[in-house]
Amino acid sequence: MRILLVEDDEDLRFAVAAALRGDGLAVDEAADLAAADAALFVTAYDCVVLDRMLPDGDSADYVRRLRADGRTVPVLFLTARDTVADRVEGFATGGDDYLVKPFAVPELVARVRNLCRRTAVARPPVLHCAGLEIDTARRAVHRDGVLLTLTAKEFAVLETLAAQPDTAVRRTELIEKCWDELTEPNSNVVDVLISQLRRKLGDPPLLHTVRGVGYRLGPPA
Incomplete structure (x- = not known):
């Protein structure tokens, strides 16, 4: 946001x-x-x-x-x-x-x-995707019932991806929604954070790189 x-x-x-x-x-x-x-x-x-x-x-x-x-x-x-x-x-x-x-x-x-x-049109307070439960009000994430510990920025990125499940979200959109104007669009901040999220979400992997586009949250294709 x-x-x-x-x-x-x-x-x-x-x-x-x-x-x-x-x-x-x-x-x-x-x-x-x-x-x-x-x-x-x-x-x-x-x-x-x-x-x-x-x-x-x-x-x-x-x-x-x-x-x-x-x-x-x-x-x-x-x-x-x-x-x-x-x-x-x-x-x-x-x-x-x-x-x-x-x-x-x-x-x-x-x-x-x-x-x-109020700007999140028709978005439920709890998002579900491939075994993930993302409570946007309590800022809590569970995978298969296990509570995960995420940083505030990791949660922001995961929430953005979960709002568009199984859809390729562009890196530019993630930067626009989760970072501010001080962030260099060509920097690797998104890639570094996605790598951190992958480790915390565990296996089987739910975060997938869509080559030339961005990232997708969901089960393997």
Whole structure:
């Protein structure tokens, strides 16, 4: 899942981005609305986290314009503006959630994940594939009833593959959904992580390389 974080306070942006990445989410960062607009133009995000007051305007007005243009990406306002009127305005302009500073990081991560699930159309909370059970809410994976220990990034990649079982998923799609803009598309990060996943999933192998395309999760062809 890929998140756009828009916050002009550099220290806070760094801390929030680190927390989201630590939970396995891919995070792109922006410090103002102009940068956010450029990012949204080229990338399909699962959720946008927006500070209300940014150097180039009130993000509530920006979200109103997004909705008027038919953009449906979920938006969480993260702001110090804490009156009832502020919160009502945030929802009225098209925001999906509103979290007031200071906030608890685990709550922020939970709220972001909840909004991301809204973009996973018709996806069940528990995915099944060739003996794997992937609980997306509890972030737990079992194979034939045995609990597997995965890193947050390994889980993100496995979840993306399991959402398209027995289908070749391109490396570029895995990078787009599971890594952020700092990742070099031609690097071997995907291949290294797939190798780690194969070892943890065990035998018989469920992760298969589709030459010239990417990877497939499922039983041997």
